[in-house]
Amino acid sequence: MKNQEELVLEVRHLEVGYGRGRKYHQVLYDVDFCLKKGEILGLVGESGCGKSTLSKTILGFVPAKKGQVVHYTSRPQMIFQDPFGSLNPGKKVGWILEEPLRFQKEKLSEGQRRQRVEAMAEKVGLDKKLLGRYPRDLSGGQRQRVSIAISLIQGSQLILADEPVSALDVTIQRQIMELMLGLQEEMNLSYLFISHDLDVIYQMCDRVMVMEKGRIVESGPVEQIYREPEHPYTRVLLEASL
Amino acid sequence: MLKMNHVTITFQDVNPPQQVVEDFSLSMEPGEIVGIVGESGSGKTMTALSLMGLLKRDAHITKGSMNFMGKDLASQTQKGWEAIRGKEISMIFQEPMTSLNPVLTIGRQMEENLRLHTSLDKKTRYQKALDMMEKVGLPQPEKLYGQYPHQLSGGMRQRVMIGAALIGNPKLMIADEPTTALDVTIQAQILALLKEMNREFGTAILFISHDLRVIRSICSRVVVMHQGKMVESGNVQEVMEAPQKEYTRRLLASIPRRDCSLRRHREERLRQ
Numbered sequence: 001m002k003n004q005e006e007l008v009l010e011v012r013h014l015e016v017g018y019g020r021g022r023k024y025h026q027v028l029y030d031v032d033f034c035l036k037k038g039e040i041l042g043l044v045g046e047s048g049c050g051k052s053t054l055s056k057t058i059l060g061f062v063p064a065k066k067g068q069v070v071h072y073t074s075r076p077q078m079i080f081q082d083p084f085g086s087l088n089p090g091k092k093v094g095w096i097l098e099e100p101l102r103f104q105k106e107k108l109s110e111g112q113r114r115q116r117v118e119a120m121a122e123k124v125g126l127d128k129k130l131l132g133r134y135p136r137d138l139s140g141g142q143r144q145r146v147s148i149a150i151s152l153i154q155g156s157q158l159i160l161a162d163e164p165v166s167a168l169d170v171t172i173q174r175q176i177m178e179l180m181l182g183l184q185e186e187m188n189l190s191y192l193f194i195s196h197d198l199d200v201i202y203q204m205c206d207r208v209m210v211m212e213k214g215r216i217v218e219s220g221p222v223e224q225i226y227r228e229p230e231h232p233y234t235r236v237l238l239e240a241s242l
Numbered sequence: 243m244l245k246m247n248h249v250t251i252t253f254q255d256v257n258p259p260q261q262v263v264e265d266f267s268l269s270m271e272p273g274e275i276v277g278i279v280g281e282s283g284s285g286k287t288m289t290a291l292s293l294m295g296l297l298k299r300d301a302h303i304t305k306g307s308m309n310f311m312g313k314d315l316a317s318q319t320q321k322g323w324e325a326i327r328g329k330e331i332s333m334i335f336q337e338p339m340t341s342l343n344p345v346l347t348i349g350r351q352m353e354e355n356l357r358l359h360t361s362l363d364k365k366t367r368y369q370k371a372l373d374m375m376e377k378v379g380l381p382q383p384e385k386l387y388g389q390y391p392h393q394l395s396g397g398m399r400q401r402v403m404i405g406a407a408l409i410g411n412p413k414l415m416i417a418d419e420p421t422t423a424l425d426v427t428i429q430a431q432i433l434a435l436l437k438e439m440n441r442e443f444g445t446a447i448l449f450i451s452h453d454l455r456v457i458r459s460i461c462s463r464v465v466v467m468h469q470g471k472m473v474e475s476g477n478v479q480e481v482m483e484a485p486q487k488e489y490t491r492r493l494l495a496s497i498p499r500r501d502c503s504l505r506r507h508r509e510e511r512l513r514q
Contacts, residue, residue: 040505046428047425169281169282170453170454170493170497173498174495177504178504198500199500202499202500203499203503203504204504222503236427242458242459
């Protein structure tokens with residue numbers, strides 16, 4: 001691992017809940033971790049455990065009740081399970097990729113923008129021809145490549161990936177995993193990689209956090225956690241997955 | 243028990259007609275668990291729907307024959323199908339929320355197949371429904387009987403589906419991605435339940451999944467499909483350990499595993 005000491009994200013004693021008064025329902029309890037530059041940190045847990053709430057809180061979409069989130073890089077970005085919902089169906093792929101560049105502070109000419117879009121498309125393995133198509137003309141794997149390109153086009157260093165390969169066929173899943181690892185190496189990105197699939201986490205991550213009912217019950221290097229799980233819930237998860 | 247011979251399913255409303263399943267053959271013995279594995283668009287669900295007579299109107303079986311316990315399935319009328327569905331062959335789906343009726347009680351849906359196919363009176367049906375609910379591991383059957391699908395968790399809804407599918411004691415159950423939408427711990431429970439039901443009732447199961455890991459854990463035989471064609475079939479162990487076809491090898495190599503991490507493998511390669 002490179003740049004061992006440099007942090008990109010710090011989450012300190014985070015408590016998050018929804019609703020107020022008697023209807024208050026706490027979702028996250030004392031979540032505490034940091035993410036280093038160039039690191040891929042996995043977050044595994046079952047539905048309703050608070051995985052997605054955590055990523056939303058990190059991005060500022062959900063307010064924290066207690067604790068804090070400290071970003072050391074600009075513009076953390078997110079990749080979702082099904083990019084179809086986040087791609088504008090009425091616009092061509094090239095236009096969608098260009099969109100973030102039109103609104104950023106740094107002004108770019110049209111030519112520069114197109115150049116960046118084409119360079120990024122190439123990086124994520126999208127054929128130039130596809131820039132002239134609509135999202136509905138693309139396959140699931142191609143759409144995920146588009147959403148990865150969007151997340152990186154402004155130079156983000158921290159990517160929150162929420163089940164990015166869960167909806168894909170296994171052969172495509174493998175390609176997207178390889179792509180994400182290649183981009184990580186090339187640009188020294190940091191990922192918070194959220195998945196319910198322990199095998200995918202094993203393949204992708206350096207460290208893993210296991211979440212149960214809003215608490216991180218165990219965390220550590222992937223190899224160690226998978227070989228010697230200490231918390232009973234980690235053991236249950238490892239045994240249940242085939 | 244089931245014999246599909248060189249079945250071809252064609253969409254005829256497009257020009258030229260598109261074959262979604264081509265030359266598919268499969269035979270199943272009573273009590274057997276057979277898997278069909280394939281990626282999206284491989285034709286696995288079409289094959290399953292054809293066995294239930296549920297193909298959309300523009301899709302037709304254009305070649306081949308399908309025989310189930312001496313009945314020719316390819317030439318069944320709507321009426322013929324009604325006597326088969328739920329009684330001889332039943333089906334469970336990926337998302338029970340969409341296949342359970344949201345406005346009917348759990349109890350009523352459990353009994354559905356008894357009401358359609360038997361002349362049992364209300365009391366007997368009620369008792370049978372409660373028995374079945376207990377068998378599929380649903381707690382407090384009396385209370386659940388009057389509840390609605392939205393009050394149940396995903397795992398419980400899938401148990402309801404399985405119970406409702408098995409209550410008529412069908413010879414064959416088709417399970418189309420029944421655990422795909424479930425958490426891993428719940429998935430393990432549902433797979434165990436299916437195996438148990440298979441043992442107890444002797445119901446044969448045709449198990450459809452994109453996930454070879456799931457197929458491996460429950461099936462004895464497997465058919466690999468790709469783009470509408472059968473790629474390979476045989477004993478699960480043999481196919482997984484010594485795949486004969488390139489596509490099967492690729493599929494197997496893509497399964498995420500808990501050894502040889504992609505990440506660490508790449509790092510090592512970079513270091514060299």
